[in-house]
Amino acid sequence: MQHCDILISADWCIPVEPTTTVLDKHSVAITDGRVIDLLPTDDALRYYEPGAAIERPGHVLIPGLVNTHTHAAMTLFRGFADDLPLERWLREAIWPAEAQFVGPEMVRDGTRLAIAEMLLSGCTCFSDQYYYPEIVAETAADLQMRAMVGTPVIEFATQWAASASDCLSKGADLVHDRYADHPLISSCFAPHSAPTVSDAAFAELRVIADQLDKRIQIHLHESVGEITESVKDTGKRPIERLSELGLVNASLMAVHAVHLTGEEITLFADTGVVVAHCPRSNLKLADGIARIHDLLVANITVGLGTDSAASNNAIDMPGEMRTAALLSKARSEDATSLPASAALRMATIEGAKTLGLDADIGSIEAGKWADLVCIDLMHLNSQPVYDPLSQIVYTVLPQQISDVWVAGRHHIENGRLMHIDENEIIRRTAEWRERIGQSTSLGPV
Amino acid sequence: MQHCDILISADWCIPVEPTTTVLDKHSVAITDGRVIDLLPTDDALRYYEPGAAIERPGHVLIPGLVNTHTHAAMTLFRGFADDLPLERWLREAIWPAEAQFVGPEMVRDGTRLAIAEMLLSGCTCFSDQYYYPEIVAETAADLQMRAMVGTPVIEFATQWAASASDCLSKGADLVHDRYADHPLISSCFAPHSAPTVSDAAFAELRVIADQLDKRIQIHLHESVGEITESVKDTGKRPIERLSELGLVNASLMAVHAVHLTGEEITLFADTGVVVAHCPRSNLKLADGIARIHDLLVANITVGLGTDSAASNNAIDMPGEMRTAALLSKARSEDATSLPASAALRMATIEGAKTLGLDADIGSIEAGKWADLVCIDLMHLNSQPVYDPLSQIVYTVLPQQISDVWVAGRHHIENGRLMHIDENEIIRRTAEWRERIGQSTSLGPV
Numbered sequence: 001m002q003h004c005d006i007l008i009s010a011d012w013c014i015p016v017e018p019t020t021t022v023l024d025k026h027s028v029a030i031t032d033g034r035v036i037d038l039l040p041t042d043d044a045l046r047y048y049e050p051g052a053a054i055e056r057p058g059h060v061l062i063p064g065l066v067n068t069h070t071h072a073a074m075t076l077f078r079g080f081a082d083d084l085p086l087e088r089w090l091r092e093a094i095w096p097a098e099a100q101f102v103g104p105e106m107v108r109d110g111t112r113l114a115i116a117e118m119l120l121s122g123c124t125c126f127s128d129q130y131y132y133p134e135i136v137a138e139t140a141a142d143l144q145m146r147a148m149v150g151t152p153v154i155e156f157a158t159q160w161a162a163s164a165s166d167c168l169s170k171g172a173d174l175v176h177d178r179y180a181d182h183p184l185i186s187s188c189f190a191p192h193s194a195p196t197v198s199d200a201a202f203a204e205l206r207v208i209a210d211q212l213d214k215r216i217q218i219h220l221h222e223s224v225g226e227i228t229e230s231v232k233d234t235g236k237r238p239i240e241r242l243s244e245l246g247l248v249n250a251s252l253m254a255v256h257a258v259h260l261t262g263e264e265i266t267l268f269a270d271t272g273v274v275v276a277h278c279p280r281s282n283l284k285l286a287d288g289i290a291r292i293h294d295l296l297v298a299n300i301t302v303g304l305g306t307d308s309a310a311s312n313n314a315i316d317m318p319g320e321m322r323t324a325a326l327l328s329k330a331r332s333e334d335a336t337s338l339p340a341s342a343a344l345r346m347a348t349i350e351g352a353k354t355l356g357l358d359a360d361i362g363s364i365e366a367g368k369w370a371d372l373v374c375i376d377l378m379h380l381n382s383q384p385v386y387d388p389l390s391q392i393v394y395t396v397l398p399q400q401i402s403d404v405w406v407a408g409r410h411h412i413e414n415g416r417l418m419h420i421d422e423n424e425i426i427r428r429t430a431e432w433r434e435r436i437g438q439s440t441s442l443g444p445v
Numbered sequence: 446m447q448h449c450d451i452l453i454s455a456d457w458c459i460p461v462e463p464t465t466t467v468l469d470k471h472s473v474a475i476t477d478g479r480v481i482d483l484l485p486t487d488d489a490l491r492y493y494e495p496g497a498a499i500e501r502p503g504h505v506l507i508p509g510l511v512n513t514h515t516h517a518a519m520t521l522f523r524g525f526a527d528d529l530p531l532e533r534w535l536r537e538a539i540w541p542a543e544a545q546f547v548g549p550e551m552v553r554d555g556t557r558l559a560i561a562e563m564l565l566s567g568c569t570c571f572s573d574q575y576y577y578p579e580i581v582a583e584t585a586a587d588l589q590m591r592a593m594v595g596t597p598v599i600e601f602a603t604q605w606a607a608s609a610s611d612c613l614s615k616g617a618d619l620v621h622d623r624y625a626d627h628p629l630i631s632s633c634f635a636p637h638s639a640p641t642v643s644d645a646a647f648a649e650l651r652v653i654a655d656q657l658d659k660r661i662q663i664h665l666h667e668s669v670g671e672i673t674e675s676v677k678d679t680g681k682r683p684i685e686r687l688s689e690l691g692l693v694n695a696s697l698m699a700v701h702a703v704h705l706t707g708e709e710i711t712l713f714a715d716t717g718v719v720v721a722h723c724p725r726s727n728l729k730l731a732d733g734i735a736r737i738h739d740l741l742v743a744n745i746t747v748g749l750g751t752d753s754a755a756s757n758n759a760i761d762m763p764g765e766m767r768t769a770a771l772l773s774k775a776r777s778e779d780a781t782s783l784p785a786s787a788a789l790r791m792a793t794i795e796g797a798k799t800l801g802l803d804a805d806i807g808s809i810e811a812g813k814w815a816d817l818v819c820i821d822l823m824h825l826n827s828q829p830v831y832d833p834l835s836q837i838v839y840t841v842l843p844q845q846i847s848d849v850w851v852a853g854r855h856h857i858e859n860g861r862l863m864h865i866d867e868n869e870i871i872r873r874t875a876e877w878r879e880r881i882g883q884s885t886s887l888g889p890v
Contacts, residue, residue, distance in 0.1 A: 083785065283771035314840050329731040330727070330732075378871065384524075433831065
């Protein structure tokens, strides 16, 4: 008998890599926060002497879901300004509200709310883009949530930084250095969008990102308006401009990428650009429906993101996965597009690839972190179970997420947060609601 | 003090009619299963002496959601054949499975499963279209769920009926007569689709439906294939053919209506045809995205439907409402399209109008049945609450449905079924899963 810290046994397991095949009655052995084995439960019970044995009949075990794009702190603006187009939403509602309320305390509280919501819905890693990234990193580390923290880069002055250049130096000091070897926290740069960053700042960013070997995530070709504005101001589409600035390469993570020409898809494929697809946000802001089917045909890596709760309005990865699968069929006029197996991959291993973290997360394989999710398929709305994979993508609701582990830490058990004080989060959120909601110049539009 | 049977008090109430305004701290008084009053809680506590007083702080009270189109029994085929286009899905998976398994027992068990799922997700009325409608009616009446039971009409022989003509006479005898005055059960005719019903049967249907004063619901212009087939076989688009047969009028409920020309939209508007919009099913089968924005601009009544769990794969009205709101923005390239208030109306009063039941349900008004839903907005994923209406449409998950009443009967309390044995339903569903799943000629495709 060999020792392991935890042995989780479920009726079904979908490791995603090397296969999305559904394995019946398998167990995952975990030691020191990492998966050390995946094997049939009958064998596991003979070979392993676990510190803790967890049995989940009627459940399916999958890798933790990877949210490749959000702005966690903005969860405090959820439902604050709905049913508006992107430009008006940003300029008339979100940016003024941010100017008034964003600060370290707001970012901490908003990020805590978002992390709790993500864990409860089976997400074990998020890629963030917001002011005070050092607070985002500190909060994620404190709550023991996995995060890729993006340092925002934006030309205009904010509470956090005076200029794009100031963003870059602050990010390099506060995030990239301090968390260089952290097991849960990684980092990247996150220029807001092409129109909000100057050529000079992009050039500076390119040097720093190369030096630190960090990815660059940017809202890119999200709306027709963004492209039109760029063409008017610079004579170039944003991708063309970034390409000339030397930023279109395998370190680039294009967030949204709703409006792409065939040539732009080919450019992405040739250069290794990865895409963060945020279907619900794109719908809600009437940005359009991304050509995911075409991106996949071109072998471009596509991960899934929720975007912020201010434009979604949920940070619900199972829902995002289902929406992606459904939308791709309609967009491509092909019901076989993005079948359940591809949708689950997009929400797990492909998301990990999008973030450059696939050596460590995204599948249930020996050596990877034990970022795991257990889902109860015995709920009425997932019955009967002909195919657990189909049920996960097309039927599962967050209430069915029974257990979540991040690096072997049992964050959710029986659908409840184990280490995070939910009542305290709700209390703090209510305080922010009073402050933000009572602002006379703002409020629901 | 005046007596009432039940007094429900919530932090917020959205009556939908006469207004979708959010009312703070209001109470609904119920007697004999009907709403008798809606008034501020302070006043209610002075005027009413209730048999049962129910207080729901942090909750919002809305009318029960109306599912205008499903095939409840098909819930037993949920996830049985996914990621297939409509025609293949029907001809290679669903119809063969139906030929083998459909019968009174299957319809009873599948309908029970669907009713439980609908109640748990806040749906208090469903419009059904399936074989053995007398069993659907009996099951709904037995479980005290509100239903409009559609008698299917289809040319080819099924287990239930030998021909379209046989469908009509069976439906008239078994459904329309027996439940003529039932408080929960109403009925309509439900020819499957234009290509599956002959001109002669449509003519016969028209006479019977007129005699009985019943609506006719039909899958209409769901897919391009359906229209192409009709043009090939008859030289006419289905709507044109139905129009010539005298069926395009205010009694017609067009289910799906994904592919409509401008002229067809005008025809619907001029003749009073109503539409059942099933966005998730349309996406999943790659049928397309209906022009809901244009239908609403033309003042056409549009209700929401889940379609069956075999093509969705959920019977989750809150999810359908959100999907409808999000899709309409993308389809019309207008983020102000189908705002939260219009989406909630579509899921309630407009659904009731679609079924011709708006005198009795669809809003919280004195005289209407007390079909009510209470939603807990204190869950993390609906926090903070700037606008309860926005939270209902864009954030609410079925797990937040705390209470559901149908005609004053308290079906769901604290998120649990009060009068329906959930374990028994799951046990019976598992039996069907064994039978259907083990069929060698079928199984997941």
